[in-house]
Amino acid sequence: MRLLTLFFFLFAAATNYAQVTLSGNVSSKQGNPLPGVNVYLKGTYDGGTTGANGLFSFKSAQTDSLIVVATCIGFEPKEQFVTDPSQKIVFRLTEKVNELSAVSITAGTIDVSDKASSMVMKPLDVVTTAGALADITGALNTLPGTATVANDGRLFVRGGDASETAIFFDGLRVGNAYGSTTSGLPTRNRFNAALFKGTFFSTGGYSAEYGGALSSVLALETIDEPVRNQTDLSFMSVGLSAASTLVGEKQSISAELAYTDLNPYQELIRQNFDFELAPRTLQGQALYRHKLGNEGMVKGFLQMSGSQLIIWQPQPGEEGRGQRIAINNTFGFGNASYKKIIAEKWISEGGMSLSLNTDNLEIDSNKYQTDNRLFHVKQKLTHYFTDALKLKSGAEVMVRDYKSADKVLDLSNDFEDIRSALFAEVEWFASTSLSIRGGLRGNYGSLNNEFKLEPRVAAAFRPYKQGIISVAAGIFSQNQNENIQLLSGNIADQEAGHLQLSFQHGSDDRIFRIEGYLKSYSQLAVKTENGYRAQGQGYANGFDLFYRDRTTFKNTDFWVTYSFVDSRRQYEGFQTEVQPSFAPKHNLSVVGKYWIADWKSLPGATFSWNSGYTYDDQNLIGEMESVSPCYASLSVNWSYLWKQNLIVHVACNNVLGRENIFGYTYANQPDENGKFQSMAQGQPAARFLFVGVFWTISKHKEANQLNNL
Structure with a gap:
């Protein structure tokens, strides 16, 4: 032992x-x-x-x-x-550098998503912003770089017209993304904000992946996986809707049927416009999703709609109700897309979409029909060489068929334009404080037999933890307006050059951003004796300010946006460079929301202002030499959680009843005194009132339609 x-x-x-x-x-x-x-x-x-x-x-x-x-x-x-x-x-x-930890390029980019890092705007903001009435475009018009053109309703970005913003649905182009309407009557985006988990909104300098847009890209991304089975019923002062979602282990489907009719509303509240038939729309849609294990997902979406309106528009210098305009629109959009990890460090994405739009237009005894079809197919591959270096490349083809017919004279004209493109882009996260992106896009158009190369570059630097400095530049092109292509099919594409510099300081609850930009236009369509020629040019220079704060005041969220743009261009029938009517120099938005816990309520208010719209006074010498009075509107809303699954929502646009004027319409011929009679272009009504009750039926008692307000 x-x-x-x-x-x-x-x-x-x-x-x-x-x-x-x-x-x-x-x-x-x-x-x-x-x-x-x-x-x-x-x-x-x-x-x-x-x-x-x-x-x-x-x-x-x-x-x-x-x-x-x-x-x-x-x-x-x-x-x-x-x-x-x-x-x-x-x-x-050494700090590990990858796409998540690296500094993000913010120049010209606004992220509207559910990501924790997204401070500028989230999907819930789209539906709770006063004045927007749950319209995606209406909410985006309170952000930097946009101009409020309240008698139109579309997106106007940094001195560009609405056609210069391309809209994508799950990566694929949408044709005719706004409802058909007539001059002076604002339209809305066709898609329900509740469909989307995020929105990428670029005001310039965007990725080489996107083309066909001179000013801006709006990319909408649908929800991948709904959280529960539920049925939503909506009872509104302007219509009804019913939606239902069924969720399985690997697949889900969401469907909605909606009917809106402004005729009962018009009978109750006096309007400034003379409607024979106020706008009404019947729309149905369905979204299907199928998970491919843990490696991918397939989505399919279909929307069909039909709408009608008949309006009498008074004509300056003429007696009576004026000109009778009737619009009957049918629209269809189908989209199929997928995203899948196909190998280690390889991701494949692609899909196809088809947009069909038909407008039957009657102007007094004249009858016209336009048919617009857009087919888009796209394939993209992303390869991660390392966590800090990735290559994105792809190809796409867009086929546009456009036809315009005079049904009385039995005359028609049409064209087909096939657009093909290749793109490649490298993004290098050099460190957690420096990111660099460079890309090249090649476009070819069959109608004008034109090939263009468009280089794009961007970089971001983080000088300190909460600060980001970004720069972006590039060349961008877009086909001419369809009606101009009908008359001059071989006309060259429009071009724009972007250069922008931004600084952003922010935390999770407070952000400040300033961005300056220079934008040049070339090859704009100008009307000549021999038709249209791509001889016009112009510019749009300015800066944007944005501040959002949801921490200084308890239960309060507010943001302030100011945009200045100096824009002039020679285009269409103008002989000189003019400031377009859609580009007011000064734009201001102030948005506020306050949560009252004891009352289970979320009231909000939005104040929008701009310095006025230019217009061409036929009685003065020059072009676009006059400016309307400044535009101003205060809108309010109130959401009340009556029960956990029952919400009452009330909203009023332009609650103070300010009479805004967007310009003037002039008679075709002068009167006996040699003066052209004029008529103000105003708004449909002094105010717009909305009341809705939103009821959710689900086994999950916490479910409601707060995202749908």
């Missing part, structure tokens, strides 16, 4: 004698101590963790081939071969 005890102590002593102590410190590349770093001897269980001062120390019985490894979340792992254990081991870890 004594011999056994002696042997045990001799063995323990020998073991202690053979152990070595490994110690040192770990810091960042900037020399800051890193706590919580896991430091261990490779191939063993020996190791330790650094303390608050970055120091570590541990023992090991291994005396040769000492390879010490240091690992820490957010940093690249590092190892050292140690020949002398008595020497201090020093690690300098």
Whole structure:
């Protein structure tokens, strides 16, 4: 027994004698101590963790081939071969750079998503912003770079007209994304905001992936996985809707049928416009999703709608009701897309879409019909060479068929334009403080037999934790207006050059942003004696300011937007460069929301203002030499959670009843005094009132339609 005890102590002593102590410190590349770093001897269980001062120390019985490894979340792992254990081991870890940790390029980009990092606007903002009435475009018009053109309703970005903004649905182009209407009567985006988990809105300098837009891109991304089965019923002062969602293990489907009719509303509240038949629309849609394991998803979407309106528009200098205009519109949009991981570090995305739009137009005894069909197919591959370097490349084809017919004279004209494009873009996250993106896009149009190369470049630098400086530049092109292509099919495409610089400072609850830009136009269509020629040019220079705060005042969220644009262009029938009517120089939006917990209510208000719209006074010398009075509108809303599954929503646009004027319409011929009679272009009514009750039926008692308000 004594011999056994002696042997045990001799063995323990020998073991202690053979152990070595490994110690040192770990810091960042900037020399800051890193706590919580896991430091261990490779191939063993020996190791330790650094303390608050970055120091570590541990023992090991291994005396040769000492390879010490240091690992820490957010940093690249590092190892050292140690020949002398008595020497201090020093690690300098480099911050791991990938797409998530790197600085984001913010120049010209506004992210409207559910991502935690998205501060500018989230999907819920789209439906709770006063004045927007749950219209995606209406909400975006409170953001920097946009101009409020309230008698139109579409997106006008940085001095560009509405056709210069391209709209994409799950990566695929949408044709005729707004409802058909007549001059002076505002329209709406065709898609329900509740469909989308996020919106990418670029006011310029956007990726080489997108083309066919001189000013802006609006990319809508549908929800991947609904959270529950539920049925939503909506009872509104302007119509009814019923929607239902069924969720399975790997698939889901959402469907909605909606009917809106402004005729009962027009009977109750006096309007400034003379409607024979106020706008009414019947719309149905369905969205199907199927998960491909954990590696991808397939989506299919279909929307069909029909709408009608008949309006009498008074004519200056003429008696009676004026000109009778009737519009009968049918619209269809189908979209099929997929996204899948096809190999390690490879992602494949693609799909196809088809937009069909037919307008039957009657102007007094004249009858016209236009048919517009847009087919889009696209394939994109993304390869991650490393976590910090990726390549995005792809190809797409767009086929547009357009036909215009005079049904009385039995005359028609049409064209087909096939647009094909290749694009490639490299994005390098050089560090967590520097990102660089460069791309090239090649476009070919069959109608004018024209090929264009469009280089794009952008970069972002983070000078400190909450600050980002971004720059973006590029060349962009777009086909001419369809009616101009009908008359001059071989006319060259329009072009624009973008250069913009932005600074952003912000946290999760407060953000400030300023962005300046220069935009040049060339090859704009100008009317000549021999038809249209791509001879026009112009510019749009300015800056945007944005501030949002949801932490200074308890339960309060507000943002302020100011945009200045100096825009002039020679286009269409103008002989000189003029300031377009859709580009007021000064634009201001102030949006506020306040949550009242005791009342279960979310009231909100939006004030919109601009410096007025230019117009061409036929009684004065010059072109677009006059400006309307400034535009101003205060809109309010109130959402009340009556029950967990029942919401009452009330909204009033232009609650103060300000009479806004957007310009003037002039008679075709002067009167006996040599003066052209005029008529103001006003708004449909002094105010617009909306009341809705939204009821959700679901086993999940917390479900409601707050996102649909």
